[in-house]
Amino acid sequence: NAGVTQTPKFRVLKTGQSMTLLCAQDMNHEYMYWYRQDPGMGLRLIHYSVGEGTTAKGEVPDGYNVSRLKKQNFLLGLESAAPSQTSVYFCASSSGRNTGELFFGEGSRLTVL
């Protein structure tokens, strides 16, 4: 059982380039999330989805877009990468049945030069 899988695990971009992070979960979870982790700031929510075809903004959505075309996948896009987006990105999912527990991927380290 793979759980939550993120690709790629590492990526280096130049300022202005675009890229997409893919998150896939095989637990049939309704809710999916993208967080970013920065030193001294914990994890901050970028965007989330409460079901297929839905997305919503989190705490730090600027500069990112997301899509949830299929229930099992949640994509995070950077249209024009900036050095401030250098971070470790985590995808997570939850069943949405009031358990509150999130299941995390292994993280993707993105560096923007």
Added chain:
Amino acid sequence: AQTVTQSQPEMSVQEAETVTLSCTYDTSESDYYLFWYKQPPSRQMILVIRQEAYKQQNATENRFSVNFQKAAKSFSLKISDSQLGDAAMYFCAYGFFGNEKLTFGTGTRLTIIP
């Protein structure tokens, strides 16, 4: 907005000793849950323990237990018989019923001294 505060950026403990990590939170909700997640050097986020606010009994998972003080909005994690494998970053997190989004603290890096 809900906030979670971890006032100890770093902690250290001798192997086999007990350590307590602090967490406070702010909320106006009555039904919520609290978590401690562990992030070892592998970067994987691992759930350590979970507490529902309506339960008065403190949660316990083997060597890990919490001291949940609802009125004080405090949720500390106690690790007994510390082991080298406990070395990690620990995050306190808050979520409330019907929301399914977690708010995280800034983390406490725990070092185990052999």
